Amino acid sequence: MYQPKRLNKPKCATAIIALLGLGLAIHTPVQAADSAYYDETYRPQYHFTPEANWMNDPNGMVYYAGEYHLFYQHYPYGLQWGPMHWGHAVSTDMVSWKHLPIALEPDQLGDIFSGSAVVDWNNTSGFQTGAEKPFVAIFTHNNNGVQSQSIAYSNDKGRTWTKYAGNPVIPNPGIADFRDPKVFWHQGSNRWVMVLAAQDRIRIYTSTNLKNWSYASEFGSNQGNHGGVWECPDLFELPVDGNPNHKKWVLQVSIGNGSVSGGSGMQYFVGSFDGTRFVNENPAETTFWTDYGKDFYAAVSWSDVPATDGRRLWLGWLSNWQYANDVATTPWRSAMSIPRQLELKTFAEGVRVVQKPVSELTKLRTNTKTWTNQVIPSTGSNLLSGTSTDAMEIIAEFQVDTSTASQFGLKVRKGKNQSTTIGYDKAASQLFVDRTQAGNNSFSQHVPGRHTAPLAPVNQKVKLHIFVDRSSVEVFGNDGRQVITDLILPDRNSLGLEVFATGGNATLTSLTTHQLGRVWGSSPFQSNLSNWSSVNGLWADTIAGKQGRSTDDSFILSQQKAADFTYEADVTVTDGNGRGAGALVFRSNQDATNAYVANVDALNNVVKLFKRVNGVAQVIAEYPANLDTKTPYRLKVTTKGDSIKVFLNGSQVIDTVDTSYTSGLLGLNVWNATATFQNVNVSNQSGFVTDLHNLTPVNGNWVDTAGGKQGSHTGDAFLLSSDTGYDSVYEADITVGATGGGGAGALVFRSDATGANAYLANVDALNDVVKLFKFVNGQATVIATYPTPLQTGTTYHLKVVTSGSQIKVYLGNTLVITANDSSFASGRFGLNVWNSTATFQQVSVAPNQTELTNHDFETGDLTGWNVVSGNAFSPLDVTTDTHWWGGTFNQNGASHLFSYRDGGDAQTGVLQSNTFTLGGDGEINFLVSGGNDSANLYVALVRASDGAELFRATGSNSETYQRVSWDASGHVGTQVYVKVVDQATGGFGHINVDDVNVPVRP
DSSP states (O other): OOOOOOTTOOOOTTOOOOOEOOOOOOOOOOBBBOOTTTTTTTSSSSSSOOOSEEEEEEEEEETTTTTEEEEEEEETTSOOOOOOEEEEESSSSSSOOEEEEEEEETTTTTTEOOOOOOOOOOOOOOOOOOOOOEEEEEEEEETTTTEEEEEEEEEETTSSSSSOOOOSSSSSSOSEEEEEEEEEEEEETEEEEEEEEETEEEEEEEEESSSOOOOEEEETTTSSOOSSSSEEEEEEEEETEEEEEEEEEEEEEEEOOOOSSSSEEEEEEEEEEOSSEEEEEETTTTTTEEEEOOOOEEEEEEEEETTTTTOEEEEEEEEOTTTTTOOOSSSSEBBBOOEEEEEEEETTEEEEEEEEEOGGGGEEEEEEEEEEEEEEEOOOOOOOOOOOOEEEEEEEHHHSTTTOOSSEEEEEEEEEEEEEEEEEETTTOOOOOOTSSSOOTTTTTSOOOOOEEOOOBBEEEEEEEEETTEEEEEEETTTTEEEEEEEOOOOTOOOOOEEEEEEOEEEEEEEEOOOEEOOOSSHHHHSSOOEHHHSSSSSEEEETTEEEEEEEEEEEEEEEEEEEEEEEEEEESSSSSSSOOEEEEEEEEETTTSEEEEEEEETTEEHHHHHEEEEEEEEEEEOOOOOTTOOEEEEEEEETTTEEEEEEETTTEEEEESSSSSSSEEEEEEEEEEEEEEEEEEEEEEEEOOOOOOOSSSSSSEEEEEEEEEEEEEEEEEEEEEESSSEEEEEEEEEOOOOOGOOEEEEEEEESSSSSEEEEEEEETTTEEEEEEEEETTTTEEEEEEOOOOOTEEEEEEEEEEETTEEEEEETEEEEEEEESOOOEEEEEEEEEEEEEEEEEEEEEEOOOSSSSTTOTTSSSSEEEEEEEEESGGGGGGEOOOEEEEEOOOSSOEEEEEEETTTTTOOOOEEEOOOEOOOOEEEEEEEEEEEETTTTTTEEETTTTOOOOOEEEOSSSSEEEEEEEOGGGGGGGOOOEEEEOOEEEEEEEEEEEEEEOOOBOO
């Protein structure tokens, strides 16, 4: 049978491994490891998103010295809402953003809820210490539900903050929901004004110094909509129709539930303000909606925008509390809207707020196309058939009176059975966005739907100004008279665009499309390793480095192999998910089940070296050390043969030997915490890198050199491994020396113990040929040749792929030989040199696998599958049972995974396959049954590079299997894995799986 070719198959399971060390030595900068930074599925390309983890309300919006500051509600240790911090970013144009460290963190007074920031130009607070004007942040402290208002100040343009010793400045007056202060300077009364949400109304306070506040008035008890708690108010003055001599005040209020499209949303009031009291000029029962979509909330405006600019600018949180915690994005959650300019305009029905995209967005435009005077038939139009993009701006104008269609507009992010429809309903005089078929909406019942806004034609025309990004649409009707903002999650390859008309023809007077460029730069993670692929857990590149997060063990691996090396990094364990550890992983196999791990463990205050043997950790050594969270440690590991040394901040703390693993992949690990890794670098001092074991010379001279395994002989010489196999992918880098005028280096496969009976594929620099031949009882027979110029001293990558009697030989990435021979079905792997000295490096072998190992569980256990966490999945859950209490399972074959069988519904956990490269046509199908809970019970296809879930399916509250199919053709060639998640308890709190059919690329 095929012997597993794990890179680090243990030689001695009881050997002792050396501890690794950390160090803070100065490190020479290297290029960023820019893998998939801001390129994950659904990741917006020009909307603001955090690098990783949770975000909600924009906070502290302030402009100073050429920078727009965006603070935001942030939980840096998870994808769902948690203890709030203030994240921070700056921009010179509100388009391209620079991430900065967290500004405000929870303290003894509580978490840091929403608020605002101002520039204290006249130093009324007395906080100024230098030349820069002080920033003062006014925010809510939330202490176990008791909310009070506090302040902090900065004298370095918002880079660092000091919390005021006299906090809170407004204690809680006995109101449960008492939060989100927005502060501004009121010129007329010469004092600071605060608007503050208090349950379902707004309180107004005033101050002369930002420290001492006086209650002034209250607004809202019988005004507008009261479907939910009021939050995040903003109060500002705007000219009406641009007339500086005619101004009105606007009070914007977010409501947590009961908005026009369901869930959270925003309303506004227009009226007057005298410095202490706001008066609504419209009927109290009238509600003006700021945005008619589901996903525009908590918007607040930038303070201190210069008078020379004159604009009122804001942005909002692009999500909805009905489903925000469950949106299927990773490693980040939530985005901000595009920045918008606010104006007051007079319409027949009165003075209303108008929103427009800021002009700075125009700098993103590329590949502009225009059309005029087109008639769009109901049978369809190919006008935009050549347009394909995931980020664009569209400006379309339709002539309503000459259009006979009942509805018309555009379908964006169009793909297989997917599109978001943006249009105009002529009879209803409504703008609408229909995201029912937009893409992934399985994470919440509140996502599918059609959202409408009243919109009358202007001069018989309707104008649609649309911004499309990877996970959103923002539609401005008639120059911002009405706006609809909606989250969408289309497939990555849904890139089409179509103009449509329903029930007649539509007159399209003009159409302009612009592709919009990406605003995010290269990854800030510094490393000379590349091709990182996550095994499990949540990994992201951040300004602090590569960040990993897990409540258990989580791994990410580079695809670089090494044998003897120096491997080092700056490792910081942050105190988020509990004090835990960050580690260097080395000499690892592809899924880190067999590997060395050296960590800094801030929970147990030790530097630890251990090895994983088939997924089980065995501690080798520990070095006691006082380790703090949020402190970077320089960890370094050096290996030479069996010797392993570990260094902490430049000092050697472990010196030991272990013979378990000789070479393998390099990677990172985090355990029970969030950890960041920066300046991750390896220098390969010397050594032969291979995943073959027990290589033994048959004849000739074989030695290890700095460049690899070197063999020399005037005839044929063999070096054979104890590893055997049949269908395989076997490859190496081969360099033929000039000795003897040049000769050949070869891969040996399906060999006996001496090489007398074997296949060989070589690079023959003497005869300028790639040759496939076989030895039968020591006699060579040529099977096929490929003539090509070959140079001595030049390294060639040779690969052999076998499947049954078929043998394929590749030179580099080029297939040069395809042959069939049935002489040998299986045997050993090895190397050969002829008439020369040849060097072999990066010698590796893997099964030529075209399907997942144990895809149908017919082994009767979990072979080929890895229990990542919990106890929901065990070998005892693999069963041959055919019936359950309500009927038959209808599994495929004999065995299947019935996760209820061992432990029932109370257990939770995660199971996943090995990582593989998706091949074939990308068509995936499998059987699934059990509970129906797409948030907590599901099967997912996960991209290994960033942990993004590409597809997800759940059960149907029945144990009888149903087959699910996914079209993953857009991900062919991507490294992925299958994940089975059970995070549910109670009735049907389990999920069952069988017959997982995926095309695996060798």
